[in-house]
Amino acid sequence: MRLYLTEDANLRDSGFSSATQSLTVPRHRWYAVKEAFSPELVKHACNESNIEKGSTLFDPFSGSGTVCLSAAQNGFKAKATEVNPFLAFLGKTKLTTCTxxxxxxxxxxxxxxxxxxxxxxxxxxxxxxxxxxxxxxxxxxxxxxxxxxxxxxxxxxxxxxxxxxxxxxxxxxxxxxxxxxxxxxxxxxxxxxxxxxxxxxxxxxxxxxxxxxxxxxxxDTLDASDCSIVEGDVRAQIKGLESQPFDLVLTSPPYLNSFDYSDVYRPELFLGGFVKNNDELMKLRLKTLRSHVQAKWEDPQESMFGHLYSDAFSAVTSRESSLWDRRLPLMIRAYFEDMSNLLTAVRAKSSSKCQFWIVVSTSAYAGVEIPVDLILAEMASSRGWLLKQVSVVRRLRSSSQHTLRGVSGCYDPVQLRESVVIVEADPKWNPEKGKSTLRKKGE
Ligand SMILES: C[S@@+](CC[C@H](N)C(=O)[O-])C[C@H]1O[C@@H](n2cnc3c(N)ncnc32)[C@H](O)[C@@H]1O
Structure with missing residues (x-):
């Protein structure tokens, strides 16, 4: 299977992966959330995937609720999960009706x-x-x-x-x-x-x-009666989630950049009474995707996430002594284990024509690039999905945390990118058999 990046003119430098556009759109603008993507991306994905009005969208990492709100504003149904209680509350509130x-x-x-x-x-x-x-x-x-x-x-x-x-x-x-x-x-x-x-x-x-x-x-009178956000950890919620089969899944998971978003939302979490003390904050951190080393989560069990993963993982571990935290290799493995389970669980709840759009950025540790977009694309192909495209949305500069901490110039900076990974349901997928061989659409 050959994996390559495309430069779709509709996606490249469109502003789709940034929150800037939300600041002018009714309801979305009620609270600026920096890591949100644009409501325009939701419209674009609905058009491109040819879903009919009334179809069901799903966002496992709802954040400020962009997918649910855009779905309601454009005549679709939607379901979402969000672990951060303040963000889940914000997303739900943007869906409410009140004179x-x-x-x-x-x-x-x-x-x-x-x-x-x-x-x-x-x-x-x-x-x-x-x-x-x-x-x-x-x-x-x-x-x-x-x-x-x-x-x-x-x-x-x-x-x-x-x-x-x-x-x-x-x-x-x-x-x-x-x-x-x-x-x-x-x-x-x-x-x-x-x-x-x-x-x-x-x-x-x-x-x-x-x-x-x-x-x-x-x-902007809204009918969001068919759109809802569930507060909680998608890894625990997804199996029991009550919903129509998903026709389009659109999400931006936490990036593999070691950011713990619950920390940045500490003021809102405490002011709003969403957490009462530091113990509750720590419990919340443990429920977030394993994309950071700030909480002591359980070690991952799986390690078969494809060739691209194996190559990047070996390269990072070979530079273990240069990493700023010794748990980083474990975090990388845990992240892909979480995403692997999610890809499988979402497939089980999706309709046969469902597309899954994942907005994600690459990362780098000790000068080694982790091509998260391509790894997810490769992994999806053995978890019930066929690859449609991996399209670059924007090129980013490498941040200092990705090079060797405290020692400048040790490794060349790695240019990071944000991409949209688009896969679609494999009609031949057999959930009983579990993983199939890696396949690309048409093979
Ligand atoms: C990149 S943000 C998503 C932003 C969103 N697309 C928007 O437009 O606002 C990722 C979100 O995933 C949430 N998250 C992290 N771990 C989660 C989990 N285990 N279950 C559900 N949500 C989670 C974070 O709290 C964060 O809000």
Whole structure:
């Protein structure tokens, strides 16, 4: 089987793999999520795979809920899973219906409650405010107190308008945050200490967000009754997931770049009460795909993921002493084991004409390229799928974590790329027999 990259003009440098386009699209724009892909990609995949209106889409790694929301906005059904409870909540909330009047009424009472300057529990927690006694803190005290009072007033209220207000409040306090999300970490803004947001800034941000949500509720009436997001680990959920057979699966899994997204969402997870303490955060980390070394997950058992995997894995292990963490080879193996199981489990729930689109980037460790896109394509071909194409979306520069840590110039930087891997259901696949030989469409 020959594997090669294509440069599909519709996908290359289209902005499909970035969140930029979402910032202007109604509902998608309610909360910026950096690792989201574009709603345009969902439309493009629906067109290209020739599915009919009413067909069912699936996204195992829902993130901010782009697939479900785009499906609802374009007349499709959809199912998704997302392990991060804040992101799952965000995705669900973007699907809710509520009249603009009900929402504004909720805003009035939350606005009153937020006026309080009451001391809140989180102000001494970790690096949340100057009261923690550390030399850096994420939130100015007044906005933190205002948001916590507003959120407290919503407690015990499970209406759509209350969920919408929670999204607006969390967005407004993150607008006041002294740090911003930058890949795997929260990076402090330049001169943050001199430029901290005030209480008035917080209310301006909140008002801006409320007006945007109100506008979209009035202009984009949505029927998302056939679209839903399940909060949880897809590896545990997929077998029992109630759904029509999937007609199109479109997803972007965590990349093999050792980012633990639950860490970057620590502020929202704690502020929103989605996790109560560090033990709960650690339990959440253990439920995420094994794409990082920040949690002590179970060791992988399998290692047969095709020739491309074997070659890359041997090359990385031969440079073991140069790796910045000795568990990286195990992480690479565990990542492909998770993706292998997913490819098989998704195939079992898919219709015979289903296409599976995977947006993913390559990685590199100790100067060795891991061609994640091609490895997944090769692996899919022995797990019930036929390869259609692996198309480059954009070329990326290699980040310093991929070269040898602390020793510059040891290995040449590796140019990374983001690609879309497109496979389609193999009609001859026999789930009883398990793995077939590697095949390409038409062979
Ligand atoms: C690249 S992001 C997906 C972004 C999404 N396409 C969007 O448009 O917002 C990958 C997501 O996978 C989620 N994730 C990681 N491990 C998971 C698991 N075991 N089950 C379900 N979701 C998981 C992460 O929390 C993260 O939100």
């Amino acid at each position: 603009p009047d009900m929402f504004l009424k909720a805003y009035e009472s939350v606005r009153l409650a937020s006026d309080s300057d009451q001391v809140c529990e989180l102000e001494k927690f970790s690096t949340f405010s100057s009261k923690s006694g550390r030399d850096k803190w994420l939130f100015p005290l007044k906005p933190l107190r205002a948001v916590m009072s507003g959120l407290a007033s919503l407690e015990g209220n499970s209406s759509a308008e209350s969920d919408l207000m929670k999204v607006a409040l969390l967005g407004a306090v993150m607008d006041c945050c002294n740090a911003f999300k930058d890949g795997k970490c929260l990076r402090y803004k330049r001169n943050w200490a001199e430029n901290e947001s005030t209480r008035a800034d917080f209310f301006d941000f909140l008002d801006h967000r409320v007006q945007m949500i109100k506008h979209d509720l009035s202009t």
